[in-house]
Each structure stands twice: as C-alpha cells, then as structure tokens.
Amino acid sequence: MDLVIARPEGLYCPPGDFYIDPWRPVERAVITHAHGDHARWGMGHYLAAAPSEGILRTRLGPDLPLQTLAYGESLDHNGVTLSFHPAGHVLGSAQVRLEYRGEVWVASGDYKVEPDGTCTPFEPVRCHCFISESTFGLPIYRWPTQASVFREINDWWRANAAVGRTSVLFCYALGKAQRILHGLDADIGPIVVHGAVEPLNRVYREAGVHLPDTLYAGDLAKNDPRLRQAIVLAPPSAGGSTWMRRFGDYSDAFASGWMMLRGTRRRRGVDRGFVLSDHADWPGLLWAIEQTGAERVMVTHGSVAVLVRYLCEQGLDAQAFDTEYGDEEEADLVARQESTEGDAG
Ligand SMILES: [Zn+2]
C-alpha cells in the first residue's frame, strides 16, 4: 500500500487521512518547514517540528492552530506512526517519517546535507520509499565549500568598504540571510538588514543560533556615514525598488545556488554572484537517497525528469510526483523582475 499519494490538494497519506505540505486548504496538514511554498494559510490544523514554531507563527500568525513534536518524537494517528527528523535546510526544517503495518516512507521536504551552524544538520532515515526534492537535480550543480564562499563574500565586502561603497547582498530572507550573517566577518563593518529579514533574525537568536549584531535599515538616515562601510542584506524583491535609493554608491550581489548559471538572465543586473544554496547539490541528492536504503524514490520538485531517469538507470524504482512546490528564490526573483520592469514603465 502507498503511504503517500499525490492529490489535487497536496501529498496525501490515505491511512492517516492527512496531507504533507498541502497547497490547498485541508483539515489536517503536516508541515516540513516554513518556506511559503510548503507552509500555507488556511489549514484546519498544523503539525510541525518544534524548532519551526517561531517561524511558522511569525509568518502565518500567532494564533495558528499548531501542534509540534520534537525531532525523533513520535505520534500515532489512525494507526500511522509519524515523526520528524532534521532536514538541514532552514531552522526547524524536517523530514516526515511515516510507518504503517511495517512499511516506512519518508518525505524529505527541502533538504541540504552540508551542516551550516544555523539549523540541526540533515540526518538520513532508513525507509522503503523516499520522497525527495530535486531543486538542483542536475549533474552540473556541485557546490563549492561554504568556507570558500564566505571568504569570497567577506573579501568583496572588505574591498567595497575600503573605497567607501556600500555592499548590498540580495538573499532569501528565511534561512539564507541567517546563514550569511553567521558566516560574515563582523570586524569589517556594520551589518544592516532589510525589514523582511529582521523578524526572522529574532526567531533564530531566540532559538540559540549565534548571529552578529545587526542594524535595521529603517533606523538609518539616507546619508548615514556608517552605510559606506556596511553590508546590507535584503530580499531579491528589494532590488530595483525605491528602497534602494537610500544607498548612494553601492555594489550589489546575489547569493543563491542559481548563481552557478553564469551569464544567464538569473545573473543579470547584479555585480557579483555567490554560489550558496540551502538545497542539496547533485552529489548531495544522490548521497542522501543512497543513505535511506530506499528501493523506491518519488521525486517532487525541481529537475524531476533527470533525477528520475538517473535513479532508474541505477536500478531503483523511481517516479515523479506532481506537486505545486516551487523554489522560494526563484519566486522572489520573478517578483523582482516584475517590479523592475514596472519601475521602467
Ligand atoms: Zn524550502
């Protein structure tokens, strides 16, 4: 029996009668993490891993009907035993393990296999069937080490500060921004954040994640001299908007796994691209799938066809699941392009 099937509302567990990261309103939703394409409004009841509670309540409202479980703690529902296990993607992100009559399925949500110091590292979970994301499921995606990327970012910031130019680094507000803050060398200058980033920093700090001190951009006057040595973290949608007018001379950059695609439209309009992703790269996906020991793999979003074909060639029973999960950065980039085009008339 299949423990998870694709339905128009989302991924559904028939014996348990609940959905995992549904994209339409349903009665019972199990949520892997707080990114907008996985955690949506309007569910009757939410179940998530305990460390994601602060972000879910910040994003979906303080009165969210939310129940939480610690990582590894299990709950029985209609004969299905459910537990959450770290996915290493953002604070509180989890894989969902389901067991029913001896059959074990794991739904990954989004995941990253390299530990980053801002969330609990990914833990492989043995299962019969693994439901995997595939955002970067092409052999060209191989991430440089985090240490080398943070060295590049700090060098770029230091060089700009030396000539009195603000460094504006666009990054997704949940997860990516806190990871960058964690890796910045705060001795270089002040660290300024956009209003979309600051509430999430607060949640990370409350969870015990060390982040350097930050200034809120809204508290600084337009020509505040501190801006000339500062690095500014802002969501991509702020690029090309009137919000940018407060910075005089600046250099801008983008931190994303998509920055591996040099010279494409994704890169257009910023001075620098830093390859930093909160998703597994190609070797990371293959390693994670192998670690589960699963003979069946269902692929949900990203480069689905390529990964399915590769896994079938390796002798696994792999198929695609049709979902409406997107990519949080891609969605923000589209918003940015639309706002830029709007400004240009
Ligand atoms: Zn995500």
Ligand SMILES: [Zn+2]
């Ligand atoms: Zn996703």
